[in-house]
Amino acid sequence: MQLPDIFLLAFLLILARLLPNQQLRRGAMLVSSCVFVFMFQPVLPVRELDFSFPLWTILLTICVYGAFSRQNPLRSRQNLIDFGIILVSLLLISLTRFITYDGIFTASRPPQLLRILPVIAAGAAAAFALNFAVQKGSKRPAQIFIILILAVLVILKTPHLAQLFSQTARSINGQSTELALSSDIRWFGFSYIAFRLLSILIDSTKGRKAELNLGDFLVYVCFPPTLSAGPIDRWDRFTKEYITGPKSKITEDILSGFGQIALGLFHKFILADALAKMALSAQNAQEFIHTGWAWAALFAYALQIFFDFSGYSEIAIGLGTLFGMHLPKNFDHPYLKADLTKFWSSWHMTLTQWIRSYVFNPLTRTLRGNKEHPLPQWLIILITQLTTMLLIGLWHGVTLNFVIWGLWHGIGLFVHQLYSRKTGAWLRSMNNGFQKVYTVCSTLLTILYVSLGWVWFVVPDFAGAAAFFGRLF
């Protein structure tokens, strides 16, 4: 999201908020969600892909809706209206190809209508077919889509597979396959969209009913403020607030919303962008000749990524507030936390909560469930921590360094939990002064550990990261 996008979105969200009733607001937000999925998608070198990805986002959302919803779409008037709004939005976006050679709502000129219509028709037919199976009580569609979404995530996050995908797409389009790069495959917001889709699919396979309209579900998945960097709201919390409409006064929300946006803009566009000029990066990691400044650049990166990410989250939360949606907090002073467990409870909180709900807790229950051959407690902690942090690492990219970064934090959390179990009572028995000094020291140690972990995150290859560690020590 660039500055003009943020201001345009703020303006439109206020306009939508001013509409006289929630029904109209929902309609306006549905159209906006469809449009902004296209608007945010960056231009891609593979022909038509920057139109296809947003289109696939919407069709995938419709199909997932079909795969979990118990409502018969043909019997729900609201669903038919929503589908109509989505269809008209897509057609109007497609028709902008006749207005200009550049895209108005799209990164480049949309393809011909005759090429788009069969895709939309196929998506809609698939959704109906899936829903037909769901109506008969089958959980298979949801399971299939869980696998499908995970497969897409793996392709997008694995450089080699993404490059292969780019080669295939280029070959279909008659473009040179030699120029294919993994960076050609940038599906805007898919990392976040996937988590939203997965959460409802997993819940539905567990028998949890989600009685949502198609339009509300699409807005949950593609809510424009949260498309680029989250937060990853829970579908039940989001849709409940969205359907009932804002309860707070518009003036309060505008004040609070713009306050959060201003803070987010300051964090992202002033602090993070300024720190980026002095922070460790993939490009400069091998250029340092002085140890002290290498450390300084590492700490600058630790701050840069925090302000960058939290800034975007604050902007998203502020934009949501303008519309009357109170999105969950995503960061809570993580670098001021005294240990790694607290750090991860306050860094990208909605992602960690998601992982906790859908991976950590079920895995812990499974491991504890074996009463005949119970696993030792330390082993359960080790397995669960390593698994969850590894998944968070892989979510950023399927590369060795992200695996190491995940393991780095998994091991850190494991060691901290064992340590805190052994020393908790002793620490509580100490006087206040000692505890304060201990907290300051452990906070600094946590910052150091997290910052060193960022080396694996920012440097893309193992040799480069190892060489930078060599420079630090």
Next chain:
Amino acid sequence: MKRLFCISGLILVFLVILAGIWQFAQPLNALNRVSLYNSIFPGRERLPFGENPQKAYNFSIGSLDAAFASHKINAARAKDPQEFRIIAIGDSSGWGTLLHPEETLCARLNGRTLSDGRITRCYNLAYPTLSLAKDYLLLNRAMDYDPDLIIWPLTLESFPNDKQTANELIRSNWDEYRSLFPENAAEPQDVTIKEKSIWGERREAADWLRLQLYGLMWAGTGIDQDYPEEYPAAQVDLEADNSYHGIEGPLSEDTLSWDILVKGMKRAGTTPVLLINEPMLISDGENSKIRYNYYYPREAYDSWHLDLIKRAEENGWDLLDLWNSLEISDFTNSAIHYNAESALRLADFVFAEIENIITNGPLS
């Protein structure tokens, strides 16, 4: 709603007050003299210049105040008695395009012991723009740092009248240029109130901030230039064109700004100035009988070259004529950009000449 208006009003009042203070105080000039270099970060070895800041950790900044404040010469005001302070001005060859800071001609002159026991300390104040007026601007500032010797590399391309003010450094420091060249009666820049406002000066303020921020990467990496792995070699096959700046054949005196060179020599006063006729690529390729290189037709260059020698003799200027001292293979991406080994060889020539000046005194 009332609260919304109150807060909006307060923000507006704050912005108006801030704009008013900025307009009244004009803090940019003072800000440009403040720098994190030479305190938190080491001073830069050469003046800030570059077009790819992400890779070079350096970029062209308009303000000479900010540029000098970031240069290590700004921390070298008090001269050690054992120090023989050299300040080198000139163009991109002296600045060191494609050379690391420690590989430039000036850097290669550093730390050498003169026959009188003093140790050379060279400050590189060259700037990659071909203009004698720009050289004069820098020379004028260099004199504030009490140099023992000025090195002024010259090449014909800095001399044409139309080159003098057609560069960003002069345009950005127009008032300074006007004060130094009152005889030109250059028109003052028409600066509007809006341009002097906080909004109008936001880019200059941001440039100042960016320069400070890149200090960390400069300190950590010692890189101040984008070094591409590959670049096109200096042109050897040339056009069959005998014209130079639209003039065929030898150059007439009135097309070149000799007056600025004379003015510069006067400005140096008693400080010796070593003029260097910069080495240049002498092509042996296509049409090399018409042109020496991409820049110069033979006739035009030869006429300027003879004139330079003549003027140096007439005025008693120390001129080190190195125009043909390097081979084609010594040049990198341009007919005047030489490589690191050549800079070292040239430094030996220059040092010998400095010794000569120290021993025998300057010619003038």
